[in-house]
Amino acid sequence: DADVTQTPRNRITKTGKRIMLECSQTKGHDRMYWYRQDPGLGLRLIYYSFDVKDINKGEISDGYSVSRQAQAKFSLSLESAIPNQTALYFCATSDLGGREAFFGQGTRLTVV
């Protein structure tokens, strides 16, 4: 089993729909992140969480919300999806020492 698991792996949704992307990890890391990847732009940070009670906005948080349900679970929601949110989304975790960082397999989201 993967250390960081994202569900779903692929999703097509309609404009205006609410959608949730889920992430779970078995690394025991406190720190979790959500990124989106667009061609030519690398990865950009949406939200990050240092522990269950800590949520922080990243570079591009508008239109997104997150929930840290447990140390191992961090979900990303699009309240009302729009086409320019079509992207590859990654969840990541890291340890306190800062030398390890692991990514999920990615969720390819298409908003039509």
Added chain:
Amino acid sequence: AQKITQTQPGMFVQEKEAVTLDCTYDTSDQSYGLFWYKQPSSGEMIFLIYQGSYDEQNATEGRYSLNFQKARKSANLVISASQLGDSAMYFCAMREGQNYGQNFVFGPGTRLSVLP
């Protein structure tokens, strides 16, 4: 200003040869970490190598090594004995600040193609 610069959008290398992928970074912090990730066409992000700003030795992991030149703020990835399976996008990333883990900043990536 760009925090991470990767000036090579695409690179070609002959199989079994070595290749260097460039990365320069910009930070005013003394404590930071530098990472390289590989993204094959399947899309996953695979961790390759890590270099801490206080590490005195250049990091190595198998065929991967990181040429860390702190004064020049560069962290180039060297892949020795390239293999066809090395064809992928490669991203340089930095985590900065005393509060490790605050954020990763990624470069735009370099697409490496290994030729048979």
